[in-house]
Amino acid sequence: MKNPLQLAINAVLFIAVAVLFYLHFSSTKAPKVAKATAPTAVVAADSAAAPVAEEETVVTESADTAAAEVAAAPAVAGEKIAYIESGRLLDGYQGMKDARRSFEAKAKGWERQNQALISSFRTAVEAYQKQAPGMSAEQRAAAEEKLQAQQQESGMQQEKIGRQAQEEEAKLTQTVLESVNKKVEAYGKANGYKLILIAAPSGTIAYGRKDMDITVPVLAYLNGQYRKR
Numbered sequence: 001m002k003n004p005l006q007l008a009i010n011a012v013l014f015i016a017v018a019v020l021f022y023l024h025f026s027s028t029k030a031p032k033v034a035k036a037t038a039p040t041a042v043v044a045a046d047s048a049a050a051p052v053a054e055e056e057t058v059v060t061e062s063a064d065t066a067a068a069e070v071a072a073a074p075a076v077a078g079e080k081i082a083y084i085e086s087g088r089l090l091d092g093y094q095g096m097k098d099a100r101r102s103f104e105a106k107a108k109g110w111e112r113q114n115q116a117l118i119s120s121f122r123t124a125v126e127a128y129q130k131q132a133p134g135m136s137a138e139q140r141a142a143a144e145e146k147l148q149a150q151q152q153e154s155g156m157q158q159e160k161i162g163r164q165a166q167e168e169e170a171k172l173t174q175t176v177l178e179s180v181n182k183k184v185e186a187y188g189k190a191n192g193y194k195l196i197l198i199a200a201p202s203g204t205i206a207y208g209r210k211d212m213d214i215t216v217p218v219l220a221y222l223n224g225q226y227r228k229r
Contacts, residue, residue, distance in 0.1 A: 079194045079195070080191070080192050080193045080194055080195075081193070081194060081195045081196075081197070081212065082193060082195075082196055082197070082212045082213070082214040083196065083197040083198065083199045083205055083208050083212055083213060083214070084184070084196060084197075084198060084199065084213070084214055084215045084218050085199045085213065085215045086198050086199065086200050086201070087200075087201055088215050088219070089180070089215055089218065089219055089222070090176075090180075092219045092223070093176075093180065093219065093222050093223065093226070094222075094223050094226050094227070095176050095179060095180070095222070095226045096176050099172045099173070099175070099176050102172065103168060103169055103172050106165075106168060107165060110161045110164065110165050113157075113161055114158055114161055117154040117157055117158060118154070120150075120154070121147075121150055121151060121154050124146075124147055124150055125147060128143050128144070128147060131143070179226075180222065183221065183222050183225050184196060184218060184222075187218055187221050187222075196214070196218075199213075
């Protein structure tokens with residue numbers, strides 16, 4: 001069965017990346033600091049000989065800048081942001097392994113049905129080829145028409161089996177993904193994360209520090225929750 005998490009969450013990734021940009025680059029406007037009304041002696045060492053008026057201006061600008069930086073910094077410093085690798089997560093998740101085994105068992109049954117259709121048509125063709133020399137033109141035409149009808153019916157049955165397989169795969173995949181999404185959300189809330197991104201093989205996240213990769217603990221959490229069901 002295909003690895004589905006690598007496809008299912010691309011739209012979610014775009015939203016997650018947008019939130020990440022917001023967390024890093026948005027900040028509220030810092031309040032202005034009132035200018036000192038009297039000279040101050042707390043100035044930089046290299047400006048000690050400057051006039052009093054210039055000292056006041058330098059101190060005020062420095063205070064404004066520092067206040068702005070302090071106001072902006074906490075918006076990012078306290079945020080917990082991490083990512084998980086979708087391929088590793090789903091390959092190691094017991095729920096996905098069980099879903100794959102269930103699908104493979106059903107797929108073997110569908111393959112047997114498909115092979116039975118092929119074998120039945122092949123047998124009919126071989127029987128016709130043996131009998132054709134002793135048939136009249138009318139009999140051959142009738143037999144060939146019957147074979148054509150059987151071929152069309154077999155093709156329709158094969159298409160039905162294919163659709164059934166695709167629908168079953170999508171159903172199993174969706175069930176697993178919904179379970180994973182809920183568990184990851186619960187893990188994020190329990191551990192104080194503001195944002196957990198999905199690193200997909202398609203390269204949605206170009207770079208991430210390894211200490212931000214929480215695939216292993218999240219996988220352990222998922223499997224622990226799965227065993228409790």
